Amino acid sequence: MTSTNGSTTDIPAANKNLRRDYCVELSQLQDRNAHRWNPSQFRYMEALAERVLDLKEKAAAPLNTKLADLIDNYSQNFEQAQADAQIQLTAMTEQFPESADEVQVLFEQGQFIRLSQRQKHLTHKELQLKRLISLSKLTSALNQHEAESQPQEPTFELRLQQQEQEALDSIFGELEKPKAPEDNKQLRSMKYYQRAKKSNSIENLADAAIKSRPENPGPLNPQMLAIRALTNMKKLSPGYLSRFIAQTETLLWLEKAGENIAKKK
Secondary structure, X not given: OEOOOOOEXXXXXXXXXHHHHHHHHHHHHHXXXXXXXXXXXXXXXXXXXXXXXXXXXXXXXXXXXXXXXXXXXXXXXXXXXXXXXXXXXXXXHHHOHHXXXXXXXXXXXXXXXHHHHHHHHHHHHXXXXXXXXXXXXXXXXXXXXXXXXXXXXXXXXXXXXXXXXXXXXXHHOXXXXXXXXXXXXXXXXXXXXXXXXXHHHHHHHHHHHHHOOXXXXXXXXXXXXXXXXXXHHHHHOHHHHHHHHHHHHHHHHHHHHHHHXXXXX
């Protein structure tokens, strides 16, 4: 540079080279898409480099050292992250071939964090799909087991239901008849749950009736005789007791329904 009096002012070569090196190094990192790996850190280094260019040599010396360390550490960390991402990319391409193009773009753009997030998302999605498949297989196995164990002849419970329906039809007219087991599209596991719930409800009702004995019953007390009968039935055949209570409830309901119809007439 030439001053106004014709003399030449030399810019310190070291400072000039350092400034040039910073610009080149940052440009090279940007060409490798390293600026997308940690955008905030890279922008900070760019701002620091611009500030160094505006300062004189002595004032810029501390910033030169700081900037050099930042660029070196950034380059090393980026190369390590790139190597790890390359391994991750290979695994994802093999595991999720349908997403190979998408993850390749993320890798080439240096978006390694998004690449890791995408891998977690795909892994979680695959796990959910496996769980749905397992649930579907379990449901199919339950349905098959139910179909194989389904008796050919109508069960005692079904016959009772048919008799109850016939009794209702004779009082109220034709109602919707219960569907046969093969026509019922309800989930088999739900059937098991409903049966268990119904059985447990009947057992609780029987236990409550047995416990409600009078304090000082006589030898021929009707309530005590009924309690003894229920107790013996429970010991000899719990299944028969359940059917007996269910049928008794039905008969009581029919008796009450008949009384209501008689009152209306």
